Amino acid sequence: MSDTTDAVKHSHPAHAVKHGASTEAVKHILPEADARRMAHLSAQIATLLYEMSEIFAGAAAVKHDSLEPRYVPSSPAEADADVTYIEIVRGPAGTGCYVTTSDGTSWCEYPCGG
Structure with a gap:
């Protein structure tokens, strides 16, 4: 889904640390x-x-x-x-x-x- 109005921001520190990303991720609803x-x-x-x-x-x-x-x-x-x-x-x-x-x-x- 490319519509950012339907995206939800969330934090998943363990995943972010493992993958070197910031702790802020964007969850896209399927x-x-x-x-x-x-x-x-x-x-x-x-x-x-x-x-x-x-x-x-x-x-x-x-x-x-x-x-x-x-x-x-x-x-x-x-x-x-x-x-x-x-x-x-x-x-x-x-x-x-x-x-x-x-x-x-x-x-x-x-x-x-x-």
């Missing part, structure tokens, strides 16, 4: 159909992340309930043409990554970069 679609997609993503974290826990021999599912792909600045790192979990030993190479080889690494 039309009802878009809000329903976003809720549906968010639920699907949460389910997929949970499933990926279960696979990761099994591969890394880590208790699944000690892991927090997440999805943080390498930034373009960190990207390597041959290797892609995606943070899949956060746990007691740090973040855990799913790593793929250009030849299709993949593995789980815990902690990332270890």
Whole structure:
């Protein structure tokens, strides 16, 4: 929605600090159909992340309930043409990554970069 009269200003300090933004953000209200679609997609993503974290826990021999599912792909600045790192979990030993190479080889690494 581009109409700023419908935008609501709010503050979310934790998010702002993490992303280097000011603590003042603008919340844009979604039309009802878009809000329903976003809720549906968010639920699907949460389910997929949970499933990926279960696979990761099994591969890394880590208790699944000690892991927090997440999805943080390498930034373009960190990207390597041959290797892609995606943070899949956060746990007691740090973040855990799913790593793929250009030849299709993949593995789980815990902690990332270890």
